[in-house]
Amino acid sequence: MEELAELESRQTQILRRIAQLELSILRPSNNYLNIQIPATATEERLSAVLVDGGVKDFSFKRVPSDYYDWAFEARRDVLGAASIHHLCKSIVLVNTQASSDITDCSDRQNSKYYVVVVQYTARFSADTVKNFLYTLNNGKIPKKRFNLRLAPEEISQKLTGFEHNGVTCVGMKTDIPVILDEAIVKLHPDYFWLGGGEIDLKLGIRTSEFINFTKPFIVNCSGS
Template sequence: MIEPEMEELTDLERLQAQILHRIAKLELSILPPSKNSPNNDLPTTTATEARLSAVLVDGGVNDFSFKRVPSDYYDWSYEARRDILGAASIHHLCKSIVLVNTQAASNITDCSDRENSKYYVVVVQYTARFSADAVKNFLYSLNNGKIPKKRFNLRLAPEEISHKLTGYEHNGVTCVGMKTDIPVILDEAIVKLHPDFFWLGGGEIDLKLGIRTSEFINFAKPFIVNCSGS
């Protein structure tokens, strides 16, 4: 009979092995730094990447990948970004944005009520036109009309607030391993993508995370909302 302490040790060892295996695979997929980069001695695996890998594995996510991109990545066309990541299409390139409800009641100051939160993280395609009104209408319906619609006014959170809540800088924001447990809204268009593997920020400006959509949904437990147009 296995003692409880031994069972716990075995589970920890198995989790550690999974993380180390994942990191080893990630190291092989890391892209070299841009030839214009002044620092050619960048580490292949950063603390952020290792931490997020552990968070994902611990959350039951198996199909994910990190890729490092050159420093001028955001000057590139969507087609070039697609190619360097190996994404299926430009529509598979997504971003996480932090929204603040500027008209929330004075007692709504945090994210403790995910149905009526002060802040939300929305994951949306770069190629889509985000609609704050669609999110407003969704939240109004989510609360069964008990909260006046005028109490929902979603706007992009100031960069310093986004950084404080998530721990990530602009262009590095991801909804994995955030400092604050902010409710996530996933644009419905991403769920409809084929193949179902999309890319988003990876916690650092030049680090991107690719993840299986179904596993992301199981992990992040997002509200799935039609909140964009082409």
């Protein structure tokens, strides 16, 4: 057991070294000269949206192109996140059993689509969201009318304006209701990371400000 623990410790150290090397390779001249990479149009637009929405404590970070091939520990280190549990994602869900007259997101309580923000380390439960929406509508809509599934990638991109791995619930093309996993609200410190509108752009934000900005439903919809 001690040998296994030592091997895991060494592996973690190696992953951190790799993350540091990748970042230095990504922009060595910028680190050396202490020059900021110019913000892209996406970063500028989303920053303006956040500021207009009263958000003050947020930041964007550019990551290497192979970021999603890395272990969670390496991703944590390159972002400077507090833990691997502070790494989150936004996924677009579609209610495949919604009645034929429910085609958009105009009704937050009974929307055709939802964006759910969950931790990468958590196991998302669609059934929990189904039960939440059923209760939210006071049981007036049959439970069989709720069946949340991952929206096809082309639908997600059409609704949000962001491609796979770049999806964020800030500045979306469509005002899709947001569901925030309760586990994220309980994180300490209360600052988490999610997609930033581009595949290699990540957004860090204070949880309380995210909640004030997106007005999400906070649901216990995952497990470890």
